[in-house]
Amino acid sequence: MSTSPSPLPLSAVVTRLRAAGCVFAEDEAELILSTAASPAELTAMVERRAAGLPLEHVLGWAEFCGLRIAVDPGVFVPRRRTEFLVQQAAELAGPGSVIVDLCCGSGALGAALAARPEQRAAELYAADIDPVAVRCARRNVAAAGGSVYEGDLYDPLPASLRGRVDVLLANVPYVPTEEIELLPQEARVHEARVALDGGADGLDVLRRVTAEAARWLAPGGHLLFETSERQTARAVATVARDGLKPRVAGSEELFATVVIGTRA
Numbered sequence: 138m139s140t141s142p143s144p145l146p147l148s149a150v151v152t153r154l155r156a157a158g159c160v161f162a163e164d165e166a167e168l169i170l171s172t173a174a175s176p177a178e179l180t181a182m183v184e185r186r187a188a189g190l191p192l193e194h195v196l197g198w199a200e201f202c203g204l205r206i207a208v209d210p211g212v213f214v215p216r217r218r219t220e221f222l223v224q225q226a227a228e229l230a231g232p233g234s235v236i237v238d239l240c241c242g243s244g245a246l247g248a249a250l251a252a253r254p255e256q257r258a259a260e261l262y263a264a265d266i267d268p269v270a271v272r273c274a275r276r277n278v279a280a281a282g283g284s285v286y287e288g289d290l291y292d293p294l295p296a297s298l299r300g301r302v303d304v305l306l307a308n309v310p311y312v313p314t315e316e317i318e319l320l321p322q323e324a325r326v327h328e329a330r331v332a333l334d335g336g337a338d339g340l341d342v343l344r345r346v347t348a349e350a351a352r353w354l355a356p357g358g359h360l361l362f363e364t365s366e367r368q369t370a371r372a373v374a375t376v377a378r379d380g381l382k383p384r385v386a387g388s389e390e391l392f393a394t395v396v397i398g399t400r401a
Contacts, residue, residue, distance in 0.1 A: 145176070145179055145180060145183060147166055147167070147170060150166040150169060150170060150179075150183055151163050151166045153183055153187055154166055154183070154186060154187060156187075157186070157187035157188075157189075159186065159187075165186065165192055168192070168196060169182050169183060169186065169192075169195065169196065172196050172197070182195050182196075189322055189323065189326065189327070190210075190323075190327055191214055191323040191324075191327050191328075193208045193214045194208060194209070194210045194211075194212075194214070194327060196208075197209070199214055199215055199243075199245070201215045201217075201219075201220065201245045201249055202220050202223050202245075202249035202252075203249075204245075204248065204249055204252060206243050206244075206245045206248065206249075206277050207243065207273055207276045207277055208243050208273065209243075209269060209272070209273040210327070211269050211327065211328065211329055212242055212243050212267075212269060212270050212273045212328070212329070212332075213242040213243065213270065213328050213329065213332035213333075214243075214328065215242070215243060215245035215246070217391065218363070218388070218391040218392055218393040219245075219246065219308060219363055219393070220249075220391065221386075221388040221391045221393035221395060222246065222306065222308070222361055222362075222363050222393070222395045223246055223249045223250050223306075225361055225386050225395050225397060226246075226250050226304050226306060226359070226361050227250060227253055227255070227256070229303075229304060229359045229361075229397075230250060230255075230256050230259065230303060230304045231255075231256075231303070232255065232256070232258050232259075233258045233259060233260070234256060234259045234260070234303040234304055235259070235260045235262075235298065235301050235302050235303045235304075235355070236250055236251060236256070236259050236260065236261045236262070236283075236302075236303065236304045236305075236306070237262045237263070237264075237294065237298065237302050237304070237305050237306065237353070238250075238261070238262070238263040238264070238278075238306045238308075239263075239264055239265075239290055239291070239305065239306065239307040239308075239309070239346060240264075240265060240266075240290070240307055240308050240309050240310070240332070240342070241263035241264060241265045241270065241274050241278075241285065241306075241308070242265060242267075242270050242273075242274065242308065242332055243270065243273050243274055243277055244263050244273070244274030244275070244276075244277040244278040244283075244285060245277065246306045246308055247261050247262075247263045247278060247281070247283060247306060248261075248277045248278050248280065248281055248283070250304070250306070251278075251281035251282075251283060252280070252281060257281075259281075260283075261278060261281050261282065261283030261284070262283060262284050262285075262286070262294060262295070262298065263278050263283060263284070263285045263286070264285065264286040264287070264288060264290070264291075264293050264294055265285075265287065266287070266288060266289050266290075266331060267329050267331055267332065268287055269329070270329065270332070271285055271286070271287040290342075290345060290346060290349070291349050291353060294353075298353060299352055299353055300352070300353065300354070300355060301353075301355050302353045302354050302355055302358050303354075303355050303357075303358050303359070304358065304359055304361070305350060305353060305354060305358065305359065305360045305361070306361055306362075307343070307346045307360060307361070307362045308362065308363060309335065309342040309343045309346055309362055310331070310332055310333050310334050310335045310339075310342055311335040311339040311340065311342075311343065311363070311364050311365060311368060312333050312334060312335055312339055313335060313336070313337060313338055313339040314334050314335075314336060314337060315337075316339075317330065317333060317334055320333065338368075338371070339364075339365070339368055340368060340371060340372060340375060343362060343364070343372060343375060344375055346360070346362070347360070347375050347376055347378075347379040347381065347398065348379055350379065350381060350398065350400075351379060351380045351381060351400050354381075354400040355400070356400060356401070357399065357400060357401075358399070358400050359397055359398065359399050359400075360376070360381060360397070360398040360399075361395055361396070361397050361398075362395070362396055363393065363394065363395055364394055364395075364396055365394065366387075366394050369385055369394055369396065372396050373385065373396060376396060376398035377398075379398075380400070381398030381399055381400055382398065382399045382400075382401060383396055383397065383398050383399075384396075384397050384399075385397075
């Protein structure tokens with residue numbers, strides 16, 4: 138913090154956060170203290186966190202794949218498990234790859250993939266239907282020289298990308314509608330429902346993505362998306378039905394399941 142002494146010492150911040158139910162109160166307190174620019178901002182940040190706002194929305198950023206990703210209020214917070222999806226994509230992308238990040242939210246996936254040294258010459262495009270997410274994504278994607286479009290899935294993308302996409306990242310919502318209310322308050326209250334709700338079985342948006350994927354992918358191009366373990370079999374069947382060759386990758390450490398569909 139730039140102004141000292143602080144009216145709220147570390148111990149007081151920890152106590153306040155712990156009383157609000159923050160499991161990692163010590164770590165969160167240190168992050169808030171290091172981010173706040175003034176005593177007044179510190180007090181406001183602590184109270185917002187204690188009221189249940191996601192830590193990333195309080196800080197204004199989330200750490201993802203070693204990057205500090207801007208995350209505005211209401212925007213889906215990139216999960217650590219999704220770093221596994223980026224790792225899988227990095228193994229498939231090459232120099233100068235054309236990368237598209239659908240349902241991009243903050244733009245974290247595309248920005249993280251394009252920031253890797255071996256992908257710095259990549260073309261990056263991202264799209265989201267939520268205007269709040271699009272404004273946020275533009276800040277994160279700009280560093281990679283990418284472009285962000287507002288609209289429904291493929292609709293806003295330049296037609297010139299059809300048949301040219303090497304890596305299609307689609308972090309689609311996959312929570313079944315009836316299970317939204319079971320999510321932690323931080324997600325169901327403070328993140329856009331459109332970023333969470335996957336329809337009756339959680340696969341509605343995915344079906345729309347796979348139905349068009351082969352038209353946008355280059356020969357040998359790959360679609361990657363995250364899903365839950367119990368949805369994997371149906372997700373794989375959906376990918377295969379729409380003409381892509383599916384395979385599944387998983388990480389026990391990150392509790393992540395990624396399905397990869399390849400255009401022959």
